[in-house]
Amino acid sequence: GFKCGIVGLPNVGKSTLFNALTQTAAAQAANYPFCTIEPNVGEVAVPDPRLDDLAKIAASKEIIPTRLTFVDIAGLVRGASKGEGLGNQFLANIREVDAIAHVVRCFTDGDVTHVEGKVDPKADIETIETELMLADLDSLEKRLFALEKKAKGADKEAKEMLDLVQRALPLLREGKPARLVSRKPEEEKLFQTLGLMTAKPVLYVCNVDEADADKGNAYSEAVIAQAKTEGARAVVVSAKIESEIAVMPLDDQADFLEAVGLAEPGLNRVIRAGYELLGLITYFTVGPKEARAWTIEKGTRAPAAAGVIHTDFEKGFIRAETIAFADYTALKGESGAKEAGKFRLEGKEYVVQDGDVLHFRFAN
Ligand code: GDP
Numbered sequence: 001g002f003k004c005g006i007v008g009l010p011n012v013g014k015s016t017l018f019n020a021l022t023q024t025a026a027a028q029a030a031n032y033p034f035c036t037i038e039p040n041v042g043e044v045a046v047p048d049p050r051l052d053d054l055a056k057i058a059a060s061k062e063i064i065p066t067r068l069t070f071v072d073i074a075g076l077v078r079g080a081s082k083g084e085g086l087g088n089q090f091l092a093n094i095r096e097v098d099a100i101a102h103v104v105r106c107f108t109d110g111d112v113t114h115v116e117g118k119v120d121p122k123a124d125i126e127t128i129e130t131e132l133m134l135a136d137l138d139s140l141e142k143r144l145f146a147l148e149k150k151a152k153g154a155d156k157e158a159k160e161m162l163d164l165v166q167r168a169l170p171l172l173r174e175g176k177p178a179r180l181v182s183r184k185p186e187e188e189k190l191f192q193t194l195g196l197m198t199a200k201p202v203l204y205v206c207n208v209d210e211a212d213a214d215k216g217n218a219y220s221e222a223v224i225a226q227a228k229t230e231g232a233r234a235v236v237v238s239a240k241i242e243s244e245i246a247v248m249p250l251d252d253q254a255d256f257l258e259a260v261g262l263a264e265p266g267l268n269r270v271i272r273a274g275y276e277l278l279g280l281i282t283y284f285t286v287g288p289k290e291a292r293a294w295t296i297e298k299g300t301r302a303p304a305a306a307g308v309i310h311t312d313f314e315k316g317f318i319r320a321e322t323i324a325f326a327d328y329t330a331l332k333g334e335s336g337a338k339e340a341g342k343f344r345l346e347g348k349e350y351v352v353q354d355g356d357v358l359h360f361r362f363a364n
Pocket of ligand 1: 012112
């Protein structure tokens with residue numbers, strides 16, 4: 001599955017946020033078992049009101065949301081790239097995730113020590129980014145010699161790789177992230193194999209004081225402005241509030257949310273933003289037994305989308321019976337959609353769209 005790593009300096013609220021995420025998932029797990037893979041790895045349900053709409057129309061017995069994996073990656077401190085703190089372990093963990101949720105301290109609480117002495121989100125972001133860039137620089141420099149040697153021969157891939165590395169190195173040396181490396185779409189796959197941390201998409205999670213949970217504060221404003229200049233995303237949450245909501249009975253949640261001025265738990269926004277950051281979309285399978293959401297990458301064709309359910313569906317793919325979400329809901333289900341001519345039979349080349357309600361025909 002797809003993984004989003006939670007990083008940030010010590011004491012910014014990473015664990016509080018991670019625990020809230022996993023406790024919420026556990027509380028909502030009536031329909032499917034919540035699973036903690038390792039102490040710092042958890043799967044959470046992706047909140048999607050569309051799934052409830054579909055289940056209502058089809059009178060589905062069960063609702064099964066799709067899931068996203070979060071990894072709490074502790075140990076990033078100044079000097080991590082040189083082996084400080086959990087150094088290498090940290091770096092190994094972060095290489096394995098697909099995107100980064102970077103928690104930034106935007107709360108002031110004097111009882112909680114700030115490792116750098118004062119609350120300064122922009123400086124904190126720079127500290128983390130610098131460590132990641134230094135680590136990327138180090139890993140590329142270590143590979144350079146062997147790669148140059150290989151590229152002298154007939155190894156075409158080594159030549160292309162070297163070319164990418166030589167584009168990344170000057171950027172990193174200037175203190176710029178590897179995501180700024182200009183590259184052609186056909187080079188993307190090879191570029192990803194370099195495993196550069198500063199090439200991964202970033203979501204800033206501004207952890208604000210309880211009183212600022214609804215509107216944010218000057219610190220979170222600064223982070224949002226910073227995110228804009230990088231083309232990154234930012235969300236505002238109060239991890240402390242989220243940790244309270246997570247363990248609250250559902251009946252009490254609505255009142256509590258209203259009291260703190262929130263339309264929904266902030267975690268929903270974190271999960272959805274993480275999902276979008278990863279370039280993921282959702283399709284649905286709907287019937288009387290269950291209404292279920294499935295995750296695919298944008299641009300996935302019908303057979304590969306079917307393969308997410310079962311490899312047999314992909315191997316024996318014939319057609320995808322397809323109804324767009326808007327049609328399914330407006331026309332009150334499959335028969336209404338059929339009568340209105342909104343039921344389509346799509347073939348192997350069809351690119352599945354977000355919200356599609358699908359039923360796969362396949363041969364064994
Ligand atoms: P980590 O080191 O980044 O994982 O940080 P923790 O989640 O362990 O949090 C460090 C301390 O900050 C704990 O004492 C938390 O209770 C506190 N903390 C986390 N989030 C908030 C917040 O939104 N407001 C306040 N006042 N304290 C927080």
